[in-house]
Amino acid sequence: MVAAPLTPVRPDCIRPIGLPVIDLTRKRSDVVDLIVRASEELGFFKVINHGVPPHVVANMEAEAFTFFAQPPSEKLKAGPPNPLGYGCKNIGFNGDTGEVEYLLLHTNQASINHRSKTISKDPNKFSCTVREYVEAVKDLAVEILELVGEGLRLSDPKKLARLIRDGESDSVFRLNHYPSLISTTTTTTNNNDTVDKDNNNNNNNNNNSSSSSGRDMSSQQGWCNVVNGGGVSVKGVIGFGEHSDPQILTLLRSNDVVGLQISLGDGLWAPVSPDPDSFSVNVGDALQALTNGRFISVRHRAMVNPYRSRLSMVYFGAPPLHARIAPLPETVTAQTPSLYRPFTWAEYKKAAYSLRLSHSRLDPFRTVEVFVDDDDDDQNGFHGLNHL
Numbered sequence: 513m514v515a516a517p518l519t520p521v522r523p524d525c526i527r528p529i530g531l532p533v534i535d536l537t538r539k540r541s542d543v544v545d546l547i548v549r550a551s552e553e554l555g556f557f558k559v560i561n562h563g564v565p566p567h568v569v570a571n572m573e574a575e576a577f578t579f580f581a582q583p584p585s586e587k588l589k590a591g592p593p594n595p596l597g598y599g600c601k602n603i604g605f606n607g608d609t610g611e612v613e614y615l616l617l618h619t620n621q622a623s624i625n626h627r628s629k630t631i632s633k634d635p636n637k638f639s640c641t642v643r644e645y646v647e648a649v650k651d652l653a654v655e656i657l658e659l660v661g662e663g664l665r666l667s668d669p670k671k672l673a674r675l676i677r678d679g680e681s682d683s684v685f686r687l688n689h690y691p692s693l694i695s696t697t698t699t700t701t702n703n704n705d706t707v708d709k710d711n712n713n714n715n716n717n718n719n720n721s722s723s724s725s726g727r728d729m730s731s732q733q734g735w736c737n738v739v740n741g742g743g744v745s746v747k748g749v750i751g752f753g754e755h756s757d758p759q760i761l762t763l764l765r766s767n768d769v770v771g772l773q774i775s776l777g778d779g780l781w782a783p784v785s786p787d788p789d790s791f792s793v794n795v796g797d798a799l800q801a802l803t804n805g806r807f808i809s810v811r812h813r814a815m816v817n818p819y820r821s822r823l824s825m826v827y828f829g830a831p832p833l834h835a836r837i838a839p840l841p842e843t844v845t846a847q848t849p850s851l852y853r854p855f856t857w858a859e860y861k862k863a864a865y866s867l868r869l870s871h872s873r874l875d876p877f878r879t880v881e882v883f884v885d886d887d888d889d890d891q892n893g894f895h896g897l898n899h900l
């Protein structure tokens with residue numbers, strides 16, 4: 513007889529919910545309110561009518577697909593990730609893995625120029641395309657942070673935006689490629705623990721519409737293929753495991769293949785519908801600290817689509833290394849005392865890289881012990897908010 517587990521197992525469960533979609537051309541005061549509310553309640557929202565020119569996005573996507581379609585021998589010239597550069601399946605330095613290959617770039621122009629030489633046969637074209645894209649999404653991130661500054665009624669409403677606008681900002685840009693399973697592995701039902709245990713996950717990764725680039729990459733040859741010995745299931749394969757982003761603000765755009773999920777806490781995951789014309793925005797750890805826990809650094813993950821390759825282009829807006837991160841005075845009151853001790857971005861980044869992907873990296877920077885309520889009586893799906 514098999515002994516019952518001591519703690520109840522909570523299988524992952526997909527809960528499709530309406531996620532906030534904010535039209536940036538609406539009345540400014542409405543946009544401000546919507547952004548603040550979404551950042552407080554979820555730490556996530558989508559923006560439409562954002563002003564990033566479609567050709568800038570299309571050019572970046574085309575360069576990314578061209579890179580990932582190459583044979584492994586070519587791609588490996590841009591690696592190994594230190595953490596910048598090309599990486600395949602290994603994420604960070606502490607043993608995290610996922611069914612993803614990626615390029616991680618610093619947004620500093622000199623760094624982009626240097627890296628482009630190992631990434632592209634036409635380095636000038638590649639670096640110009642990245643520069644244009646990064647400039648455009650940075651402008652969008654700056655605009656969003658200015659709106660946030662207004663919403664938080666900061667005495668200097670542009671203070672947050674300046675952190676990422678700074679010429680010395682430590683912002684990074686990441687291209688993630690999740691090959692479809694049919695292009696990489698022989699699928700089996702001899703499962704391992706990356707498989708979701710809940711049938712609700714069926715087809716949550718399916719999307720039969722055509723790619724925004726008009727290209728189905730499932731037959732591409734370039735995935736650094738490892739023949740599947742352990743066995744993966746056609747459902748629920750993790751591309752990029754659960755984590756929060758350490759920076760201030762993340763702007764993600766993907767092709768029209770579903771994959772990104774945000775955590776609602778308590779094993780509940782909300783799939784983000786892929787809309788190539790929108791950007792997904794999420795609050796990062798640094799913004800959670802700056803807002804004294806008022807905004808939530810949302811935990812999220814990316815699943816592999818069994819049938820279609822997915823590409824995400826992710827800008828992580830970060831402050832300069834020497835910038836001091838501490839709860840903004842406007843967010844600290846007698847009722848809401850400071851939750852985090854001051855730290856520099858360099859200090860936080862170092863700590864982040866010493867930890868696994870899934871760690872709650874802000875916890876060691878808290879001024880008070882974290883209380884985790886493990887009761888099961890929370891019905892609203894936002895149980896995870898008590899990680900604040």
Ligand SMILES: C=C1C[C@]23C[C@@]1(O)CC[C@H]2[C@@]12CC[C@H](O)[C@@](C)(C(=O)O1)[C@H]2[C@@H]3C(=O)O
Pocket residue numbers: 595603604605606608616684686755756757758759828864865866867868869
């Ligand atoms: C496992 C890791 C990879 C990561 C650094 C870390 O030690 C923990 C945070 C990870 C993350 C998540 C968001 C971004 O994709 C990223 C570039 C970042 O700044 O923090 C990655 C790091 C990485 O892949 O190098």
Ligand SMILES: O=C(O)CCC(=O)C(=O)O
Pocket residue numbers: 686688752757764766771772812813814824826
């Ligand atoms: O590809 C995605 O949808 C998520 C990627 C991500 O979370 C990251 O790069 O930090």
Ligand SMILES: [Fe+2]
Pocket residue numbers: 755756757812
């Ligand atoms: Fe992320």
